[in-house]
Amino acid sequence: MEKIFFDIQDYHAHTSDLSALVEQSGVRQIALYHLVPPPQNALFEKIFSRDLPEGTIVAEDGMIFALPAGSEDVSVITP
Numbered sequence: 001m002e003k004i005f006f007d008i009q010d011y012h013a014h015t016s017d018l019s020a021l022v023e024q025s026g027v028r029q030i031a032l033y034h035l036v037p038p039p040q041n042a043l044f045e046k047i048f049s050r051d052l053p054e055g056t057i058v059a060e061d062g063m064i065f066a067l068p069a070g071s072e073d074v075s076v077i078t079p
Contacts, residue, residue, distance in 0.1 A: 008036050015051055022053045029074065033059040 013021075022030060030053065039045035045058055057063075062079030 005036075012036055015048070018056070019051075019053045029055050029057070031057040031059045031063075031065065 018030065021027075032052075035048070035058070039048045039058070049056065049058060052058075057076060060079060064077040066075040066077065067073075068075070
């Protein structure tokens with residue numbers, strides 16, 4: 001298990017890099033999914049999210065993102 005968690009760092013983004021990536025790319029909102037390790041409850045999600053860019057969504061299974069044609073709005077439907 002230790003080797004797996006060490007190797008994961010090679011092919012997953014670290015949250016501390018996201019603010020710079022968002023700023024450089026001009027992205028207005030990001031959604032994170034497939035978190036390793038995933039936050040186990042609301043407290044851990046809050047701790048995980050504290051350094052993320054403003055407006056970041058930590059996606060949940062079943063969450064839907066609707067992008068209406070001709071609009072810049074993004075509707076987020078939670079399960």
